[in-house]
Amino acid sequence: MDDDSRGALSPFFPSETPALRGRGRKWVAILLAALLLVGSLVGFVTAFLPA
Secondary structure: OOHHHHOOOOOOOHHHOOOOOOOHHHHHHHHHHHHHHHHHHHHHHHHOOOO
16 A cells, blocks of 8 residues: 555545535534534523522
8 A cells, every 4th residue: 555646634535535425515614503402402401400
């Protein structure tokens, strides 16, 4: 296995790269939206809890 043929920063050959369905940006946007919703829900609930 020659490291120069696959690039210094790539741990996989292009054929071995794990594939996710859909675009990466779509999944990042879904994850960020879910984190925002969960964070706002936690903030809303903790606002009404007694100190």
